[in-house]
Amino acid sequence: MDFELQQILTHALGFLIFVWVLKRFAWGPLLGLLEERREKIAGEFDEIDKQKAEVAQVTAEYEARMKEIEGERRAKMVEAVKEGKQMAADIKNEAMNEIRAMHEKAKADLQRDVAKAKVQLRDEMISITMTAAEKVVAEKMDDAKHRDLIGRYIDELERA
Amino acid sequence: MIVQEVAKKYATALFASTRERGLVDEAYEQFSGLKLALDKDASLLKFLSLPKIEEEQKLELLRTVFGERMERLFVEFLAVLVRKRRAMYLVEVIDEFNRLVEFDKGINRVTVITAIALASEEEANLVSTLAAKTGRKIELEKKVDPGIIGGMIVVTADEIIDGSVRYGLGQIEERLQRIKVH
Numbered sequence: 001m002d003f004e005l006q007q008i009l010t011h012a013l014g015f016l017i018f019v020w021v022l023k024r025f026a027w028g029p030l031l032g033l034l035e036e037r038r039e040k041i042a043g044e045f046d047e048i049d050k051q052k053a054e055v056a057q058v059t060a061e062y063e064a065r066m067k068e069i070e071g072e073r074r075a076k077m078v079e080a081v082k083e084g085k086q087m088a089a090d091i092k093n094e095a096m097n098e099i100r101a102m103h104e105k106a107k108a109d110l111q112r113d114v115a116k117a118k119v120q121l122r123d124e125m126i127s128i129t130m131t132a133a134e135k136v137v138a139e140k141m142d143d144a145k146h147r148d149l150i151g152r153y154i155d156e157l158e159r160a
Numbered sequence: 161m162i163v164q165e166v167a168k169k170y171a172t173a174l175f176a177s178t179r180e181r182g183l184v185d186e187a188y189e190q191f192s193g194l195k196l197a198l199d200k201d202a203s204l205l206k207f208l209s210l211p212k213i214e215e216e217q218k219l220e221l222l223r224t225v226f227g228e229r230m231e232r233l234f235v236e237f238l239a240v241l242v243r244k245r246r247a248m249y250l251v252e253v254i255d256e257f258n259r260l261v262e263f264d265k266g267i268n269r270v271t272v273i274t275a276i277a278l279a280s281e282e283e284a285n286l287v288s289t290l291a292a293k294t295g296r297k298i299e300l301e302k303k304v305d306p307g308i309i310g311g312m313i314v315v316t317a318d319e320i321i322d323g324s325v326r327y328g329l330g331q332i333e334e335r336l337q338r339i340k341v342h
Contacts, residue, residue, distance in 0.1 A: 118341040126336045134309065134329055141310050141325070146276050149311040153323040154282065157314070158289045 162322065163252050164271075164315045170246065171256035174237055183231060188261045190230050195254040208247035218242045256315075263317035268296040271315040273303045273324075278312075290314070 178187040198205055204225075208218050219239050226235045241247045262269050270290055272278065278286070283300065290298045294316070309325035 115341075122339065122341045123337065126333055129336070130329060130333050133332075134326075137325060137329070138309050141275070143276070146274075146310055147279070147282075149323075149325070150274065150278065150282050153312050154285050154289055156323070157286075157293070157321065160293075 162313065162320070162327075163249055164256065164313075164320055166246065167249050167252035167256040168315075168320065170237075170241065170249070170253045171260055174253070174257050175260040177233065177237075181233065183233060184261055184264070186231055187234060188258065190234055191254045191257060194230075195251055195258075198251055205248065205250055208242055208250070209245075211245070215243060218247075259315075259317050262299075266296070267299055268294055268317065269299045269301055271301045271303060273305050273308060273313040273315070275304070275306050275308050275310050275312075275325075277304055278302060286314075290316075 174187065175184070178184045207213065207221070219242060222235055222238050222242065226238065238247075238250070241250060241253065246253075259269050259271075268290075272286060283302070287298050287300055290300075307326065309329070311324040311328070313324050313327075314321045
């Protein structure tokens with residue numbers, strides 16, 4: 001029994017020495033390691049939370065900007081439609097004015113042509129009439145008429 | 161408008177400018193010589209009247225041919241006729257000019273144009289009437305132009321009295337042309 005007791009005591013002592021050594025040299029660093037790991041994990045969680053919050057913020061900002069852009073785009077489109085409407089009206093007006101001007105010009109041209117044709121017709125009629133008259137008069141001129149005209153001319157010259 | 165009317169305008173201008181410069185006698189002599197030459201040969205006159213030929217060429221010809229032989233003023237006068245497209249009336253212009261010069265010297269040359277020849281009695285009547293009216297001796301120049309149809313035209317130094325049938329018809333034509341058609 002003595003032997004066993006001694007053995008036990010030796011073991012116990014050895015164990016105590018082991019524990020002491022462990023505590024003295026290994027425990028601290030081990031616990032430190034654990035603490036470090038715990039802090040690291042906690043830090044990572046914090047980081048994740050932070051990132052999540054950032055993402056949420058960016059998303060919100062993005063959406064807000066999108067809404068803004070949407071609004072701007074709508075405003076631009078409204079503007080574009082308005083402009084388009086104005087342009088269409090202008091083009092239409094211009095076309096109408098052009099048509100009106102063309103119409104006026106055609107009318108004026110026609111009137112001028114008609115007037116010209118009338119004058120031409122009158123002149124041609126006069127020309128034909130005068131040619132005929134000249135021919136008739138020339139044929140009717142005989143010596144007596146010549147003498148009469150010359151005599152009357154001299155008489156008129158005398159009186160003038 | 162009869163030829164003499166156009167001719168008279170240019171002749172009067174020529175007479176005024178030559179008298180101003182004391183060149184009337186030179187003009188009378190040189191233009192009468194030119195008229196004689198043109199009466200014999202009208203080809204130069206035809207060339208000057210052709211519308212197809214450039215004005216510059218005509219003027220060049222005038223200056224080359226007459227530059228040395230005529231007074232500068234006279235050559236310029238011919239150039240004016242060419243520019244105004246009246247070169248075809250040159251002979252008539254000279255005729256009217258001569259009439260003005262002669263009138264200035266006391267000779268009253270009167271041209272009478274009839275469609276048929278004047279009878280001697282008519283001629284005598286006309287001469288005495290004109291002499292009475294102008295108080296000058298009349299030198300009558302007779303021309304027959306059937307184109308005037310009938311009546312007569314008297315051309316004196318200062319007027320043209322047109323009593324032709326052609327003139328009468330022209331008056332009617334003018335009146336007809338005044339009718340408004342629009």
